[in-house]
Each structure stands twice: as C-alpha cells, then as structure tokens.
Amino acid sequence: MLKTKIYDAIIIGSGIIGCNIAFELAKKGWKTLNVDRLPSAGSGSTSNSCAVIRVHYSTIDGTAMAYESFFYWKDWSNYLGVKDPMGTAHFYQTGILVFKSPANDYLKKTMRLLDEFRIPYENWNVSKIQKRFPIIDESSYYPPRRPDDPVFGEKNDHALPGALYYPEGGFISDPQLSTHNLQVAAEAKGAKFFFNAGVVEVCKARGIVSGVRIENGTRIDAPVVVNAAGPHSFIINRLAGIEDEMNIKTRALRHEVVHIPSPEGFDFEAIGCPSSDSDIGCYWRPEVGNNILCGSEDPDCDPKEWIENPDVFNRNLTDQAKAQAYRLGLRIPTLGIPRNIKGVVDLYDVTDDWIPIYDKSDLPGFYMAVGTSGNQYKNAPVVGKMMSKLIEQCRKGHDHDQNPVQLHLRHLNRTISLGFYSRLRKINMESSFSVLG
Numbered sequence: 328m329l330k331t332k333i334y335d336a337i338i339i340g341s342g343i344i345g346c347n348i349a350f351e352l353a354k355k356g357w358k359t360l361n362v363d364r365l366p367s368a369g370s371g372s373t374s375n376s377c378a379v380i381r382v383h384y385s386t387i388d389g390t391a392m393a394y395e396s397f398f399y400w401k402d403w404s405n406y407l408g409v410k411d412p413m414g415t416a417h418f419y420q421t422g423i424l425v426f427k428s429p430a431n432d433y434l435k436k437t438m439r440l441l442d443e444f445r446i447p448y449e450n451w452n453v454s455k456i457q458k459r460f461p462i463i464d465e466s467s468y469y470p471p472r473r474p475d476d477p478v479f480g481e482k483n484d485h486a487l488p489g490a491l492y493y494p495e496g497g498f499i500s501d502p503q504l505s506t507h508n509l510q511v512a513a514e515a516k517g518a519k520f521f522f523n524a525g526v527v528e529v530c531k532a533r534g535i536v537s538g539v540r541i542e543n544g545t546r547i548d549a550p551v552v553v554n555a556a557g558p559h560s561f562i563i564n565r566l567a568g569i570e571d572e573m574n575i576k577t578r579a580l581r582h583e584v585v586h587i588p589s590p591e592g593f594d595f596e597a598i599g600c601p602s603s604d605s606d607i608g609c610y611w612r613p614e615v616g617n618n619i620l621c622g623s624e625d626p627d628c629d630p631k632e633w634i635e636n637p638d639v640f641n642r643n644l645t646d647q648a649k650a651q652a653y654r655l656g657l658r659i660p661t662l663g664i665p666r667n668i669k670g671v672v673d674l675y676d677v678t679d680d681w682i683p684i685y686d687k688s689d690l691p692g693f694y695m696a697v698g699t700s701g702n703q704y705k706n707a708p709v710v711g712k713m714m715s716k717l718i719e720q721c722r723k724g725h726d727h728d729q730n731p732v733q734l735h736l737r738h739l740n741r742t743i744s745l746g747f748y749s750r751l752r753k754i755n756m757e758s759s760f761s762v763l764g
C-alpha cells in the first residue's frame with residue numbers, strides 16, 4: 328500500500344534505467360517514488376536483456392558513456408554501498424571479441440575510438456581466434472542470410488579478416504538481480520517503490536507537471552515526473568502530450584534471443600566471451616548451464632517487427648530464432664541445434680537513430696530516459712548520473728535546450744554534453760542504426 332506523501336520526483340518504471348535514476352537522485356537527497364505496473368524491479372524488458380557490457384560504440388559519446396559505465400560494473404558492490412539480501416549481481420569480465428567485416432568497415436573507426444580512450448585491445452588473426460576458441464570456423468559468409476536463401480551457408484573464397492579482442496568488457500548473468508540491487512541501494516537512501524501500479528495519466532496544473540494517476544484512481548503528486556517506461560515510453564510521452572514536439576521519437580521493436588547448448592565437450596561457459604559477428608549478423612555470449620545465448624545484429628536480411636501495442640506481441644520464438652541458430656551454426660559447426668529451440672522474446676525501445684533520449688521536455692517538470700535501443704543496460708549507471716544532474720540543473724532554472732548540461736565522467740576525466748541525447752537533435756548519421764548503437 329502506498330502511504331500518501333510528498334515526493335520530489337516520480338519515476339515511471341523500475342527497470343534498470345528507472346532504478347538507477349532513483350539511486351542517483353536519492354543520493355542527492357531527493358525523495359523519489361518509482362511507480363511500476365509490474366510486481367517487482369527489473370521485471371520488464373530488463374529481465375530478458377543479454378546484459379553484455381561492452382565499450383565499443385559507433386560514436387565518441389557512446390563510447391565514453393559505455394567505458395565510464397564499465398568501471399561501475401567492475402566495482403558494483405562498492406558502487407551500491409549496501410548488501411542486497413537476495414545477492415549481488417556478478418560481472419563476468421571475460422573480455423569481448425568483435426569480428427571484422429565489411430558491415431563494420433573492418434573496425435577501422437572502432438579502433439580509432441578505442442585509441443582515443445586508450446582502451447586496450449588486441450588484433451587477432453584467425454589462428455589466434457581459433458587457438459582461444461577452437462570451436463570457431465574461420466570461413467566468411469558475408470553478407471548474413473536467412474536459412475531459406477538458396478545460397479545460405481555458401482562460403483566466400485576468403486577467410487574471416489580477423490577480430491579485435493579487448494579485455495575490458497563482459498556480461499552480467501542476472502540483469503533482474505542487478506536491478507533489484509539498485510532498488511535496495513536506492514531504498515537505503517530513502518527512495519520508495521510502488522509496484523502493481525500502472526500509470527494512466529500524467530497530471531498537469533497551469534501548464535506544468537504535477538504528478539501521475541494510477542489505474543485504481545490514486546493520484547500521486549510531485550513537481551518532477553520521469554519517463555523511464557522502456558518499450559512503453561511512447562505511450563507515457565503521449566499521456567504527457569509531448570510527443571509531437573520531439574524530433575526523435577521512440578517505438579517498440581520485437582527481438583528474439585536463442586539459448587543453445589554449447590557443443591558437447593566444450594566448456595563455453597568457462598572460457599567463452601561475448602562476441603559480435605557481423606559476418607553472420609549475430610552476437611552471442613556464454614550463459615549459465617554451459618549454454619550460448621545468441622541475438623541478431625539486425626542485418627538487412629532480418630525483417631524488423633515494429634510493435635504498435637507493447638502489451639500485445641508474440642512471446643513465442645519464430646523462424647527468426649531458427650535463422651539466428653543456423654547462422655550461429657555456421658560459425659560454430661559443432662553446435663547441435665535442438666529441434667525445439669529455446670529462448671526469450673522481448674521488446675527494444677528504439678529511437679529513429681538508435682541513440683537514446685536522455686532529456687527534459689517542453690512540459691516543465693517532465694523528463695525522459697527513453698529509446699534505449701537494445702543497448703543501454705550497460706549504461707544505466709551513467710544514465711542515473713546524467714538524469715539526476717539534468718533534473719537538478721533544470722530545476723534551478725538552467726535552459727538545457729539552449730545551453731546543454733555537461734557531465735564530468737570521473738573515471739575517464741572527461742566532460743560530455745547531454746545535448747548529444749536531446750529529443751530535438753537531428754538524426755545522428757554516425758550511428759550504426761542497429762542494436763550496436
């Protein structure tokens with residue numbers, strides 16, 4: 328039951344993004360309330376995240392944010408500052424392998440960005456890749472194809488051009504637990520959470536935000552409301568009446584991830600690492616139980632299924648799952664693909680340029696941390712810091728649209744402009760326009 332109280336800020340959503348914003352605001356002394364329609368933290372799209380923590384992105388700002396966030400994951404317990412009785416999410420620092428291909432211009436730009444941030448990496452040729460991962464086939468199949476393509480599985484007359492390996496990356500095995508960790512850490516600073524409470528109205532008074540109304544009619548007041556509703560973000564923006572003023576908008580995209588047992592006799596769980604393979608248009612990573620978890624990198628051959636109503640979509644695996652499994656089977660020929668492929672289906676909250684929106688809005692007091700485009704789990708710690716600084720500055724009267732708020736990244740000793748994530752930006756043509764960000 329919610330006790331009637333005065334809150335400084337209501338955060339709609341308690342996924343990884345909403346919980347990290349609560350934690351960072353609560354640390355600054357704000358009285359926050361997260362309101363979520365689901366029964367517990369991280370039960371939305373975060374629960375099905377692959378939770379890969381990588382630092383390579385297609386833009387300088389994207390790379391800065393991901394690399395800064397890496398240091399928080401690496402020091403997760405200390406960052407939280409409290410022990411969660413349910414346990415603490417573990418960061419497996421396995422490193423990341425990224426295959427070179429024409430799709431990523433053989434990683435020339437990635438290497439420039441890694442150099443810029445002095446992120447250590449190694450260039451691996453095919454024999455080095457196979458020494459570390461003997462299950463990997465060195466053939467090139469580019470471009471990625473569907474299994475029903477008559478030339479699916481036909482090898483090019485050259486081998487893979489190699490890969491980059493960098494040690495400062497890995498994955499979190501339990502993204503939902505990490506979100507609960509943030510809830511507990513935020514609560515320790517005074518934050519409150521209200522579950523099974525769907526927001527149906529963003530309330531306004533005299534042209535400024537004044538709170539939210541939930542399904543059962545209860546009204547909760549606060550001078551600040553933050554949209555962190557994940558794939559439902561566009562619905563909340565419509566409730567607030569601010570979607571039309573945004574140059575960049577969000578919509579929900581269905582995505583399938585398959586879980587396949589590692590080849591027999593090979594302990595992929597122990598020695599595998601998250602890998603991005605645009606030669607076959609897939610990414611994969613080790614999963615507990617010696618499984619391999621594999622998603623699509625959105626190559627042209629994979630149709631995109633945009634979802635009108637994020638409450639109604641097919642949660643069963645389809646031919647898309649098979650396509651991913653068969654493409655992974657090209658790279659790992661000893662992979663036994665089960666007749667009944669297992670996996671998960673969930674939604675990305677995607678912007679027009681696959682770069683998120685972390686911003687204020689034209690409705691005073693209403694903010695958004697949305698459009699996470701399938702790749703912002705890892706960035707949640709910096710999102711929390713960004714949003715708390717943005718909200719604080721705007722409340723003091725700062726005109727963020729004219730003069731974007733700056734954030735100092737303490738691990739990188741570098742300052743970034745939050746204008747990069749503006750809702751008013753032009754489409755950023757530097758983006759990969761895919762889950763790679």
Ligand SMILES: Cc1cc2nc3c(=O)[nH]c(=O)nc-3n(C[C@H](O)[C@H](O)[C@H](O)COP(=O)(O)OP(=O)(O)OC[C@H]3O[C@@H](n4cnc5c(N)ncnc54)[C@H](O)[C@@H]3O)c2cc1C
Nearest residue numbers: 340342344364371372373376377378379526557699704705
């Ligand atoms: C299959 C998949 C794989 C991914 N893999 C990776 C990865 O490897 N690495 C990475 O960095 N990122 C990855 N991502 C992206 C990452 O998981 C998301 O960016 C992140 O989890 C989004 O968090 P969120 O808090 O914004 O959304 P969510 O976790 O969806 O939380 C939003 C919350 O808002 C609540 N809500 C919605 N509407 C209302 C309402 N009206 N009232 C109250 N509450 C409401 C929902 O119930 C939900 O709990 C992946 C995503 C998916 C789907």
